[in-house]
Amino acid sequence: MRAPDAAALERVLSRALGAGDYADAFYERRVTRSFRLQEGGVRDATIVVSCGVGIRVVSGERTGYAHTADLSESALLETARVAALIAKDGRASGPIRLGPQPDAAPRIDAASEPQLLRPESATYVDLLARTDVAARAADPRVRGVNAVLFDELQEVVIATSEGRYVADRRPLVTFGVQCVAQGKERGNGFAGGGGRTNLDFYLSRTPEDFAREAARIALVNCDAIEAPAGELEVVVGAGSGGVLLHEAVGHGLEGDFNRQGTSLYSGRIGERVASELVTIYDDGDLPGERGSLAVDDEGTPGGHKVLVENGVLRGYMHDRLNASAMGTASTGSGRRQSYQSMPLPRMCNTYMPSGGSTYEEIVGSVRRGIFAASFAGGQVEISKGDFVFMLAEGYLIENGKLGAPVRGASLTGNGPDVMNRVAMVGNDGRFAGGYYTCGKGGQYVPVGVGMPTVKLSRVTVGGSALGN
């Protein structure tokens, strides 16, 4: 179904605004195709279509929200009426006039059904079949191979009572392969990647590359020993180590928690919150990265944001609502899972730029610790800032050298505490493979994370092996 035209959106927004301060309409049409490889064959083809309009009305700090998949004008007007129920005491508005769609954001031609990137099913199936062959060929101990390939196109149109009228077109491909290997014990390995691009991505990062990487990690984990328990020096690997920034710092800098004063970073702009080696950016404008957006889900361009600079807190990430309540401007961080959800301030691509040390210098400086080569994910509690992140591939470090691999363990600490213990920053900054998804308030959005190799002088490692 096509987006409502400008004239219809103007009438709907006029109804929505009523006695509120602000209203917006978010049209989304998203088609996701995915194929799944299991036990030697492609077992499942899936198509998911999500299409509708969400209408929001803001009155002071109150927000009303309603959505509809019926795009007739009568259904949209009724949705606007329901969203406006929360409004009170605001100004009565005159008719709303939308501006022209600016050229900066990609336009959607309302006169033609949007053309999707439509490879043949055989293309997906072929990529997955190659994955299976490569993973099994990597080593006879590889017993199980599962893989999944997602190809999505999300088209959005955003219109606001202030006259903003923009569109964005967001492709997203995601590929992941999991191998189970049987050695001394069973081991599990995962690899994957993608971004805001199309299947041509897998011409350069081939399914064979990912398959061999997942097989390698599975074999490493077959020989893994129990991780130690207690406080140790930890070297966090480049790339997926960015999960640490996302959890230990990023969430605490989201505008809603800071407007409410519930984050431990509330009211601390300009203060020292980390070691001076720590600089953290969030950026929605990195071509091809998984968390990139031409405009956010409120129509604001999301560029480069300095969160922490040389250890000093510089700024929060804002959507429109929280920014205006704090007397500042949106940073283009308003994101939503779909037209069925209201926007929240969220991260896009969060990363730390490279520092001056080499990987060898960093690992070589550790007497006894852990090398956390990659992470499966993480979680944080916002108010006190305690976070956990989960190891996917890790090794002991003994006297400056990598030792035995260790089994999946959680690492835990307190955000500012651990960021104050950043002792060395590598010169090898890079983004993790594009497969991380961030959950907040029940809404899931794709994000990017990146980091160079970093040494933390002390972190609690949650293994089960006690010793000295």
Add this chain to the structure above:
Amino acid sequence: METELEIARRAVELAVAAGADQAEATCTAVQRFSTEARDREVAKLEQSRAQNLTLRIFVRGAKATFSTTDPSPAGLENFTREAVAAARFVESDEYGGLPEETGIAASDASLGMFSDDIAARSAGAKIGDALELESIARATDPRVVNSNGSRVSDTSLRLALVNSNGFAGQYRSTVASLNATPIAQDGAAKWSGSYGAAARSYGALEAVGAVASKAAHRALGMIGARKPATMRCPVLFERDVASNVFADVFASVSAANVASGNTFLAGSVGSRIGSDLVTIVDDGLLPLGLGSSPFDAEGVPAQRTVVMENGTLRTFLYDTYHGRKLGHASTGNAAGGSVGASNFYLEPGTASLFELIASTERGVLVTETIGFSVEWVTGTYSRGARGYMIENGALAYPIDEFTIAGNLGGMLAAVDAVANDLVFDQAIVAPSFRVAEMTISGGS
């Protein structure tokens, strides 16, 4: 307007006409209300109705799935043809296909799945409850100074399932829930607490005052928390986190994970896994259970299955596909294209949580876990946690910034006490229980 049953019938006919050998359509209509209050103000109000159609088609056993928010004839036609075409590229599978025809004995009424009080309760009363959650939480103690909001929400679902083997069934269900997330402050430090309740009706929900007060006490209790020493000791899991552990146990007995070798329990049916105290049941027919329904996602009747009996693993849980593959009948656990829990629970014991604490000389009570690290193929378990140090049978002081680690199989074997506080407030639940020994990783 077309009913969900009519839409599902139309979708099945369309799929068969497009070349599917077999087809199954599930059409849902969900009505949702949600409000959030902060301090003395309403912050959010969301109301919606949404339809969804999910169509599974089989061509020579090969499966394709199509799901859409637009089940209109125009919305279905092209994509249904595309799904049938895509299935031709999918490996044909001897185990694929619809379940055999069966009779359904239970109904939404017999299972108490639906309550009129969801629709009858006014929006104003629900908003009033959210405001009251906030005010009671803040009135609990002067140190409760802030919150991430209190929420009242409900959903009403109508579901119709039709397949080309002649099955047609439908049911209605409702869920109401309350949740509060107050923050206690002591100096510059902030501690959050969260507590919620859910039930099939507003009438069956835990009282607003009790929910608010428990949430506030969770935040207050953590004031002054410190990092515990690294050690091995008994670990008590309070009810909510006990349920999280059993979500991991569920994943370990799912036939989907057994088939892919992705669980440490593969090949262990008939073996002794847990202690005598561990009896685990999955019951899709439990009256008022939030995981109950007359039939599962592919129209197989729900049933009661004893998964583990006094420590011995009796069976895995199956949908039709994994059942055929592993030589077992479906246990009525199809969900979302794979295997899901109905009401999956650990049988309660007779002692209270207080008595469990009193019988623990020195140990840790875990009241919250953070993160999700379980390595399924070995059962290696490691999670961030918060809770209390237990000394001489009493809570001594709050602790945080630590992890608990062990092995899921080893933890089940070491369960040496189970409490009597089981509540069916979600699909996977457990009473508080104690594991004789785990590793606490904290400070030195």
